[in-house]
Amino acid sequence: MKQGLNSKVLSVLEDKIQLIRTEKGAIYLVGPIKLPVNLYGETVEFKWYCWLNCDEVTEDFERIIDKLSSSNLAELQQSSVLVYGDFEYGEDAIIRMHSICHTGDIFGSKRCDCGYQLKKSMKMIQEHGTGSLFYLANHEGRGIGLFSKAMAYVLQENGYDTVEANEGLGFVDDSRNYSDAIQVLKAIRQKPVTLMTNNPKKLNALKEAGLKVSGRQPLWGDISEYNEKYLQTKINKSGHLEEDEGACPND
Numbered sequence: 259m260k261q262g263l264n265s266k267v268l269s270v271l272e273d274k275i276q277l278i279r280t281e282k283g284a285i286y287l288v289g290p291i292k293l294p295v296n297l298y299g300e301t302v303e304f305k306w307y308c309w310l311n312c313d314e315v316t317e318d319f320e321r322i323i324d325k326l327s328s329s330n331l332a333e334l335q336q337s338s339v340l341v342y343g344d345f346e347y348g349e350d351a352i353i354r355m356h357s358i359c360h361t362g363d364i365f366g367s368k369r370c371d372c373g374y375q376l377k378k379s380m381k382m383i384q385e386h387g388t389g390s391l392f393y394l395a396n397h398e399g400r401g402i403g404l405f406s407k408a409m410a411y412v413l414q415e416n417g418y419d420t421v422e423a424n425e426g427l428g429f430v431d432d433s434r435n436y437s438d439a440i441q442v443l444k445a446i447r448q449k450p451v452t453l454m455t456n457n458p459k460k461l462n463a464l465k466e467a468g469l470k471v472s473g474r475q476p477l478w479g480d481i482s483e484y485n486e487k488y489l490q491t492k493i494n495k496s497g498h499l500e501e502d503e504g505a506c507p508n509d
């Protein structure tokens with residue numbers, strides 16, 4: 259039989275875990291954890307939290323920790339959030355809800371400007387003084403998943419635009435959901451936030467989901483010959499604002 263957790267491990271972790279009750283069950287939030295980050299050659303200290311969705315709702319964290327080693331979490335993706343400055347109490351904080359982009363964030367793909375936006379938003383948070391970056395792991399390819407995104411890229415190489423490709427594969431254009439992120443945000447900050455985005459639909463979706471928004475900050479991207487068409491589709495079909503309206507077409 260598997261041995262229970264040793265009490266020292268539990269006592270260390272207990273203080274760093276928070277239960278957030280949701281409609282579907284629970285979110286367990288762990289953190290803050292010190293995370294020094296290399297940001298354009300400078301070391302910047304963020305605080306990091308990660309969360310896990312669970313059907314089981316309990317404040318007995320030993321039960322949750324006990325399940326981890328058999329849960330195969332590496333096969334799933336967990337989301338997380340980087341926090342900078344006095345995020346809980348600071349008057350004016352800016353946040354970014356960043357959708358995971360394996361090709362853009364990790365490989366630096368030029369087919370989109372996600373990787374650029376990721377780093378840029380971290381820099382803007384640092385310059386602003388306080389804020390947070392939510393990295394949403396279930397948002398790959400606007401919620402269609404990495405493998406489907408690869409299929410969509412094949413279609414795009416054959417003349418489809420982003421929206422047509424996703425729809426051609428049977429997906430709605432944008433199936434991202436922000437409710438978990440908003441629940442986590444509420445657990446770490448009560449005051450309103452300024453949202454970094456160029457996408458008015460995203461701003462509205464977040465407001466409707468209960469986010470207290472005090473404003474919007476555009477986030478200009480990295481335009482090149484490789485992503486021009488993708489960015490133009492965002493403006494034409496997905497309601498993103500153009501540059502001369504004070505916003506970048508991506509996200």
Ligand SMILES: [Zn+2]
Nearest residue numbers: 359362370372
């Ligand atoms: Zn991307």
